[in-house]
Amino acid sequence: MSEMHLKDALDTLKTTGVRITPQRHAILEYLIETMTHPTADEIYKALEGKFPNMSVATVYNNLRVFRESGLVKELTYGDAASRFDFITNDHYHMICESCGKIVDFHYPGLNEVEQFASHVTGYKVHSHRLEVYGTCQECIENVGKQVL
Amino acid sequence: MSEMHLKDALDTLKTTGVRITPQRHAILEYLIETMTHPTADEIYKALEGKFPNMSVATVYNNLRVFRESGLVKELTYGDAASRFDFITNDHYHMICESCGKIVDFHYPGLNEVEQFASHVTGYKVHSHRLEVYGTCQECIENVGKQVL
DNA sequence: ACACTATTTATAACTATTATAAATTAAGAA
């Protein structure tokens, strides 16, 4: 079924007139099959084997293309590197403030908030972003050697 | 009443054993009185008049101190510079994707989401972050000369 | 297979942020 996602994604690109290069194929594939939310550099390193000559710029360029095509979401964290997330259906992120691990969770109705916010501010709403911060089980157990 | 905030903030710092320097005073004051959500550089430039010799590092250092004291929240946006927000009470941000303007809005109950997320993921929850993206009235009227 | 244009690569530049070390200063003690 992740193959289905890949197929859909490639179709989306083709429809938008974006060329399918081996690099793009590989980046998309990697984004879909890894359940993590990799940084550009992690993607770069992961594909180093297949594409020894690939430039970091290529990764960044394509992540931007994917973002503009609505295939990928970019998650930013201040000075740290952005993380990229293949968009499947609506989900949110739970982030461990100790080790940085990100897991997804689904939650139904946040449309009310959008409507409310739109009403109060007069903005026309496109989307929203919700993130929950906490400590994961593992880090709770490893108290004493906190990193962050 | 913004003077109240400043007083409270200074007290908080003093209690935590953080020295009150003129620079810190000025940065806090600026953060409180400007309703915008300035970047470190904007703060630096705004205080250039009063402190011609102040270093950018000082602004960054103190914003970190304030963040660690829980006085200030940092909002990150990928490659763009972080924006800093004096914490009053719980509010969220509505961000215009066209001009970048940020306005605050209040919304009551998102604690359910925290509880839900905690239950599903097993994380111990500390906080959350919600942002709504859209287009502000002004930019809706100025269609045709889109910036972003 | 060709031609045309998008894309990749390699490199350098840019910008936000942080580290460092020397000079300065806030704040409590004498």
Place this chain on the structure above:
DNA sequence: TTCTTAATTTATAATAGTTATAAATAGTGT
């Protein structure tokens, strides 16, 4: 008030993530 000391500021350099550029390469429709 003056002294003392550790925290803070300043100036500078370094780091890291990301983007711009231009030449080389390669998809895609014909």
